[in-house]
Amino acid sequence: MxxxxxxxxxxxxxxxxxxxxxxxxxxxVVASAVVSLCLTVIFAVLKAxxxxxxxxxxxxxxxxxxxxxxxxxxxxxxxxxxxxxKAGERHD
Amino acid sequence: MNHFFTVEGILYFGAISLSIIGLFxxxxxxxxxxxxxSLVLFEAGANLVLVLSGFxxxxxxxxxxxxxxxxxMNDPVPQALVLxxxxxxxxxxxxxxxxxxxxxxxxxxxxxxxxxxKLEREIAENAGVTPPGSNEAPAPVKLIEGENS
Amino acid sequence: MNSLVLLMVLPLFAAFIIxxxxxxxxxxALFTGPVVLCINLLLIMSxxxxxxxxxxxxFLGGFLPPVGIVFYIDHFSLxxxxxxxxxxxxxxxxxxxxxxxxSLYMLLSAASFGLALSADLxxxxxxYELLAVATYGIIAKQKNSSATAxxxxxxxxxxxxxxxxxxxxxxxxxxxxTLNIAHLATMTENLHGFAGLSAFALIAIGAGVKAEMFPxxxxxxxxYGTIPRQLSALLAGLISKLAVVLxxxxxxxxxxxxxxxxxxxxVGMLGVISGEMVAxxxxxxxxxxxxxxxxxxxxxFIALSIGGSKGLWLAIAIMLHHLLVKGGLFLMADRFSGxxxxxxxxxxxxxxxxxxxxxxxxxxxxVPPLPGFWIKMALVMNLAELGGGLYYLAIGVILLATxxxxxxxxxxxxxxxxxxxxDSTPLNKRYSASYTFAKLFALLLLVSMVFVSPISKRxxxxxxxxxxxxxxxxxxxxxxxxxxxx
Amino acid sequence: xxxxxxxxxxxxxxxxxxxxxxxLPIFSDSHTPMLVGKxxxxxxxxxxxxxxxxxxxxxxxxGLDTLGELSILFAAASVVGLVxxxxxxxxxASANNDKHDHHDSGFVxxxxxxxxxxxxxxVGMYIITHGxLTPGGGFQGGVVLAVAFxxxxxxxxxxxxxxxxxxxxxxxxxxxxxxxxxxxxxFKGQSFLQPLLSHGEFGSLWSxxxxxxxxxxxxxxxxxxxxxxxxxxxxxxxxx
Numbered sequence: 001m002x003x004x005x006x007x008x009x010x011x012x013x014x015x016x017x018x019x020x021x022x023x024x025x026x027x028x029v030v031a032s033a034v035v036s037l038c039l040t041v042i043f044a045v046l047k048a049x050x051x052x053x054x055x056x057x058x059x060x061x062x063x064x065x066x067x068x069x070x071x072x073x074x075x076x077x078x079x080x081x082x083x084x085x086k087a088g089e090r091h092d
Numbered sequence: 093m094n095h096f097f098t099v100e101g102i103l104y105f106g107a108i109s110l111s112i113i114g115l116f117x118x119x120x121x122x123x124x125x126x127x128x129x130s131l132v133l134f135e136a137g138a139n140l141v142l143v144l145s146g147f148x149x150x151x152x153x154x155x156x157x158x159x160x161x162x163x164x165m166n167d168p169v170p171q172a173l174v175l176x177x178x179x180x181x182x183x184x185x186x187x188x189x190x191x192x193x194x195x196x197x198x199x200x201x202x203x204x205x206x207x208x209x210k211l212e213r214e215i216a217e218n219a220g221v222t223p224p225g226s227n228e229a230p231a232p233v234k235l236i237e238g239e240n241s
Numbered sequence: 242m243n244s245l246v247l248l249m250v251l252p253l254f255a256a257f258i259i260x261x262x263x264x265x266x267x268x269x270a271l272f273t274g275p276v277v278l279c280i281n282l283l284l285i286m287s288x289x290x291x292x293x294x295x296x297x298x299x300f301l302g303g304f305l306p307p308v309g310i311v312f313y314i315d316h317f318s319l320x321x322x323x324x325x326x327x328x329x330x331x332x333x334x335x336x337x338x339x340x341x342x343x344s345l346y347m348l349l350s351a352a353s354f355g356l357a358l359s360a361d362l363x364x365x366x367x368x369y370e371l372l373a374v375a376t377y378g379i380i381a382k383q384k385n386s387s388a389t390a391x392x393x394x395x396x397x398x399x400x401x402x403x404x405x406x407x408x409x410x411x412x413x414x415x416x417x418x419t420l421n422i423a424h425l426a427t428m429t430e431n432l433h434g435f436a437g438l439s440a441f442a443l444i445a446i447g448a449g450v451k452a453e454m455f456p457x458x459x460x461x462x463x464x465y466g467t468i469p470r471q472l473s474a475l476l477a478g479l480i481s482k483l484a485v486v487l488x489x490x491x492x493x494x495x496x497x498x499x500x501x502x503x504x505x506x507x508v509g510m511l512g513v514i515s516g517e518m519v520a521x522x523x524x525x526x527x528x529x530x531x532x533x534x535x536x537x538x539x540x541x542f543i544a545l546s547i548g549g550s551k552g553l554w555l556a557i558a559i560m561l562h563h564l565l566v567k568g569g570l571f572l573m574a575d576r577f578s579g580x581x582x583x584x585x586x587x588x589x590x591x592x593x594x595x596x597x598x599x600x601x602x603x604x605x606x607x608v609p610p611l612p613g614f615w616i617k618m619a620l621v622m623n624l625a626e627l628g629g630g631l632y633y634l635a636i637g638v639i640l641l642a643t644x645x646x647x648x649x650x651x652x653x654x655x656x657x658x659x660x661x662x663x664d665s666t667p668l669n670k671r672y673s674a675s676y677t678f679a680k681l682f683a684l685l686l687l688v689s690m691v692f693v694s695p696i697s698k699r700x701x702x703x704x705x706x707x708x709x710x711x712x713x714x715x716x717x718x719x720x721x722x723x724x725x726x727x
Numbered sequence: 728x729x730x731x732x733x734x735x736x737x738x739x740x741x742x743x744x745x746x747x748x749x750x751l752p753i754f755s756d757s758h759t760p761m762l763v764g765k766x767x768x769x770x771x772x773x774x775x776x777x778x779x780x781x782x783x784x785x786x787x788x789x790g791l792d793t794l795g796e797l798s799i800l801f802a803a804a805s806v807v808g809l810v811x812x813x814x815x816x817x818x819x820a821s822a823n824n825d826k827h828d829h830h831d832s833g834f835v836x837x838x839x840x841x842x843x844x845x846x847x848x849x850v851g852m853y854i855i856t857h858g859x860l861t862p863g864g865g866f867q868g869g870v871v872l873a874v875a876f877x878x879x880x881x882x883x884x885x886x887x888x889x890x891x892x893x894x895x896x897x898x899x900x901x902x903x904x905x906x907x908x909x910x911x912x913x914f915k916g917q918s919f920l921q922p923l924l925s926h927g928e929f930g931s932l933w934s935x936x937x938x939x940x941x942x943x944x945x946x947x948x949x950x951x952x953x954x955x956x957x958x959x960x961x962x963x964x965x966x967x
Contacts, residue, residue: 005099009106016113018196019129020121032129035110042103047153048143048171049862050781051178055732057870058182062953063132065874066182068962070189074196086219111408115739118401124393131400138407145415146764154780155862157770165780167764168771170414172784176796177294177407179866179949180370181849183803184400186376186956190807191381191393207390208452208463214387215466219525220580246919251907253798257902259897260805303792303912303921304774308766341805346874366796374799378806389810418760431760433862456735726787 005045012038025076029067036060103144124192124202128185135181146170177217184192243299245288245314248322249354256347263340270340274347275333280328281354289319294706296716298360299682305719307421313360313717317557317707321357321486323352324564328479331470331572331678342382349375356483360717362410365487369406369448373399376480380468385709388467395460399450402457406447412440419690423717426710428495433498441496442504444488444669451484453538455512462519465531470574471675473527475536482560485541489556493708497548504544506631510638514542517645524581529649530567533605536642537563540620543635547623554624556703558616558697566601566613570684572675573597587657595657597683602650604686607643612689615697617643617665680712775922777851777859777938785864786941787922788842790909793941796900797948804898804952807959832882840882847875855946856939865942869949877957894955901948908944 015038018031036059043052071077117130136164148213154168192202199207255277263270297316300306329350334342348371355368375398381392414420416437417428431437450457465473476723492501514537523529540624541563544555588595604613621639624632706712767788770778775783785793827848849869858864922936 002097002099002102005102009102011111012106013113016110017134019133020113020126020234025125028126028129032132035133035136039140042106042140043143044102045099046143046175047151047166048146048175049153049155050779050864050867051139051143051171051174052180053838053863053867054175057199057867058178059136061959062874063182063185064871066186066189066960067129069957070125070128072958074195076125076204096854098707112405112739114404115401115920116828117878118397118680119735127397131397131404132400134404135407136413138404141408142411142414145411146761153862154768156778156780167418167761168767168780169420169789170411171781172789173410173414173779173792175866176363176367176792177783177787178655179796180367180799182953183800183956184370184374184396184962187377187803187806188393188400190960191389193397194810195393196384199390204394208394211387211394211463211467211717215463218387219466219527220583224493235776242911243918246913250910250919253794254903254906257799257801257899261899264892299918301919302787304788305919307763308770311787341809344805345802348798351798352795352938363789364792364795367792367799369800370797371799374802374806378802378809381806382809412759416760417761420763424762515884 001045005042008038008041009047012042019033025071029064029071032067033064041051098149099149100144103140107137107140107144109137110134110140113137122203122205124195124204124207127204128188128192131188132181132185135177139177139181142170142177192206242503245284245297245302245358246299246312248281248284249312249351249358251280251719252347252351252354256344256351259344259347260340263343267338267340270343271335275330277347278326278330278333278350281350282323285319285323287325288314289316289323292316292319294702296706296712298717300357306717307419307424310364311360311421311423311717312358313423313713314358315707316519316703317553318357320557320703321483322354325353325357325483328475328564328568329353331675332475334526335674340383341507342379345375345378345382349379353479353483356486360422360490360713362413362422362425362491364420365490366406366410369451369484369487370403372480372483373403373451376476379472380464383468383472385467386562386565391460391463391467395464398457400648402447402450404447405443409440409443409447412443413434416440421717422490422494423714426714427718429495429497430541432495438496438498438500441491441501444491445501445504445508448484448487449508452481452488453512453535454542455508455539458512458535462528462531465534465571466527470527470571471572473530474568474571474675476533477571478564481534481538482564485538485545485556485560489545492545493549494710494713497710502546502548503631505542506635509539509546510635512536513638513642514539517642521649523649526581526584529653530570533568533646534563536646537567537605539684540642541641543624544620545626546635548703550705550708551623554697554701554707555616555620557700557704558612558619561700562604562612562616564650565682565686566605569679569686570598570601572682573679575673575675581653581656584657585659589660591682594608597680598657599654600683600686604656606647606650610690612686612693615693619697621644624697637721729937736967758806775938776936779851779859779861780863781862782859782864782938782942786938786945790941791919793945794905797905797952800949800952801902803897804955804959807956811962812961836882840878844875844879847871851875851946851950855942858942858946859938865945866949869946870953872946872950873953873957876954880958881961891955891958894951898951898955901944901951905941905944905948908941 012035015031015034019028019035022028022031036055040052040056040060043055111134114130114132114134118127118134120128121130122126146169147162148166152163154165155170183228195207196202197208201207249682255273259270259273292314296313299312299314301310301312329346333347337343352368352372352375356365356372359365359368377396380395381389410420413425413432417425419425419428425432433597446454446457453461465477474726492505513536516532516534516539519534520529520532523532537559541556541559544559545552547555600611604611607614607617617639621636623634767784769785771777771780775787777787851868852865853868854871855865855868858868894967908923909919912923913919922938
């Protein structure tokens with residue numbers, strides 16, 4: 001179990017650093033979802049199933065959804081290739 | 093040091109590091125959206141510390157089932173507290189995002205420093221005073237500059 | 242007595258129901274809030290008589306402490322509840338059109354009552370957060386967009402503070418395994434180590450964001466500069482005090498140690514100096530008031546660092562005085578907005594408002610017959626009694642602050658009594674209810690000048706009673722836990 | 728400025744690390760003193776009667792925290808509504824669906840949501856109603872419901888629209904009923920939020936007195952607030 005925890009903690013910290021330093025905002029949001037997922041695993045390991053469920057539903061799910069809406073509204077939702085296809089729908 | 097390489101040791105390390113990364117982001121980020129993300133990280137770290145306080149090495153989840161009458165259970169209180177804290181966190185997060193939308197619309201910028209200087213100018217104009225830092229000595233606000241910029 | 246929980250529940254109920262009521266009648270929705278607050282005032286008065294000189298604990302959910310949440314009721318908490326109800330009534334948004342704003346004001350008062358009454362650490366955190374969210378909303382709702390930006394900055398600083406509060410609570414729970422403050426008070430030996438004290442530091446700084454504490458108060462000038470003055474009166478006068486109440490509960494019941502006092506003392510002194518220095522250079526009324534408010538909360542922290550019932554007595558006196566003075570000044574600041582130069586000749590246009598203003602300022606400076614003087618004197622005497630380098634330094638800081646304050650206030654008053662230029666129209670003469678309340682505050686200040694000694698005796702009684710952990714513990718905890726302690 | 732921040736940060740880092748060292752003896756020995764936790768684990772079966780002890784704590788021992796938390800969500804949803812919409816008295820918010828011509832999302836999303844929506848509803852209700860027996864409960868189930876409804880609106884804005892008046896009535900109703908359940912006990916001479924009704928057979932669906940009712944109220948409230956929040960955030964109208 002201890003190796004599982006070690007690996008998960010390191011993934012979590014790497015993702016947390018990625019949240020701060022990735023230049024692309026979409027990637028940052030995805031990284032924060034990864035942090036939440038790792039936390040879910042940790043809570044499950046800690047025998048806290050209620051908290052794990054909440055973290056999965058709220059931290060990884062709802063919170064990421066809210067942040068994704070934020071990305072869209074703030075104009076960070078830009079992936080070059082897709083934008084060319086859907087020309088005209090670009091948000092600024 | 094031999095206590096460090098246990099489940100709790102590693103998790104405490106992870107939790108505190110997560111908090112520190114979040115705090116660091118809150119202190120150095122300029123972008124509003126990234127400030128919000130840092131806040132989420134900071135909160136997650138605190139939640140993890142709280143859950144860890146109720147952890148017992150060989151405990152089971154605090155649910156009474158048919159087979160587990162004799163086993164040691166984890167402390168249910170911190171788990172309940174963290175449930176509350178997580179939900180509060182997401183409420184504040186949505187609130188912050190809606191404020192960011194409006195601020196972006198008004199100032200056309202996502203940079204906290206730009207916004208702050210514009211805000212100070214607006215306040216000074218409202219009060220009918222020359223904006224701080226325009227031609228006089230450096231803005232006196234520097235004196236109470238704190239935690240967060 | 243159990244019905245006293247209605248103090249907190251009724252406003253919540255009103256907050257939930259107002260959006261629905263507003264669909265049928267907006268008038269009804271507007272009046273729900275004030276009616277609830279009036280009922281609360283009646284409840285508080287009857288409880289004040291019933292509690293007498295004792296204390297009472299309400300066990301929510303009927304679970305005996307420490308497992309359940311407890312409300313602790315004595316004259317200290319009732320005093321604050323009364324202040325909350327009257328202050329929210331004074332600043333009630335009569336001209337707002339949004340039903341949801343009424344809900345927010347009701348949530349704000351519910352959270353404040355909760356903060357005043359609750360004796361459970363995590364419950365205090367929840368109410369603190371509710372107070373914060375309601376405040377962000379009320380600030381952001383103002384018409385101008387700069388208020389939104391100010392609110393956003395406030396949100397970031399304050400949320401970081403809340404997380405620190407949560408971390409502090411987590412550390413305390415790790416050390417002791419309980420959250421009930423009375424129960425914590427029986428286990429002080431666990432908490433006076435390094436980890437416990439750092440938890441107190443985290444709590445103090447977390448709650449200090451709202452209390453305009455020194456390193457975390459950069460939001461003050463921005464927020465007060467963008468919101469209506471009545472709201473500033475509420476924030477500076479009351480909300481900041483409620484955060485201090487949270488710190489007081491932890492300090493007096495659990496952390497009566499020198500290190501905690503020193504922390505508050507240092508933070509307080511830095512707050513006084515930085516606040517007065519900026520207020521000195523301010524060119525307009527609101528900015529000056531914001532920073533002098535920071536300075537006065539610094540004085541409050543210095544008073545708290547005396548500790549024990551003396552510290553609490555001084556702190557209560559300072560809080561009441563500051564509430565009256567700063568509340569009054571902010572309430573009448575609408576008439577004096579703008580650059581100081583515009584205030585020239587004000588005293589001739591409107592001698593009444595200049596006189597009211599003068600009363601507030603004199604009391605703020607501590608000119609002898611006014612209550613401000615007695616408070617400052619008692620504070621300095623008590624600090625001198627304690628002795629020790631830091632305390633002498635604190636006396637020096639307070640005196641220095643008084644000198645700086647006198648300098649800029651004198652300047653201001655002089656401007657006001659100068660002869661006006663012919664074309665200047667400095668005064669915003671439109672009638673406003675808040676000006677009436679400001680006059681009322683000044684009147685209260687003058688009346689209290691006559692009754693200084695009975696009031697201070699009453700406050701001493703309250704403080705003696707509330708600063709005693711033994712009474713607290715015996716009221717809250719059942720006998721079983723008291724036996725275990727010895 | 729960055730220098731000051733960095734300095735503060737470093738001091739904070741050192742501080743937290745020292746706290747960790749302060750905590751070290753605790754996790755080296757065994758664990759937390761767990762005074763309250765033990766008392767609750769012993770008493771929960773008789774005092775509250777829910778198989779899931781966390782639920783007993785959330786709704787029984789610390790019911791007031793949950794009420795405060797619901798109020799925070801309510802406050803946040805109100806503020807988001809106030810900040811992002813022009814409406815006075817909740818009216819105009821629902822009108823903006825007509826102004827812009829929304830497109831349904833692509834084939835995959837539309838069909839997926841049609842398939843998943845009823846499933847999500849069932850799962851959400853299951854999680855809420857079994858909150859006192861298994862992990863999960865009002866919060867988690869409420870989130871699932873909220874996501875189900877708002878995904879439907881976001882993916883198929885033409886066909887589905889949520890009546891904002893209805894949402895605000897549901898949230899008021901749920902909050903009020905939570906408080907009323909608490910106040911009933913007060914009128915019976917007991918304490919606010921005291922569990923009522925008989926505990927029933929331990930571990931069955933109809934057990935734990937008023938707890939399932941409270942969790943239902945919590946689920947509805949959380950669902951309504953979060954759905955309102957998501958839709959307000961997603962609506963195209965930002966007033967300046």
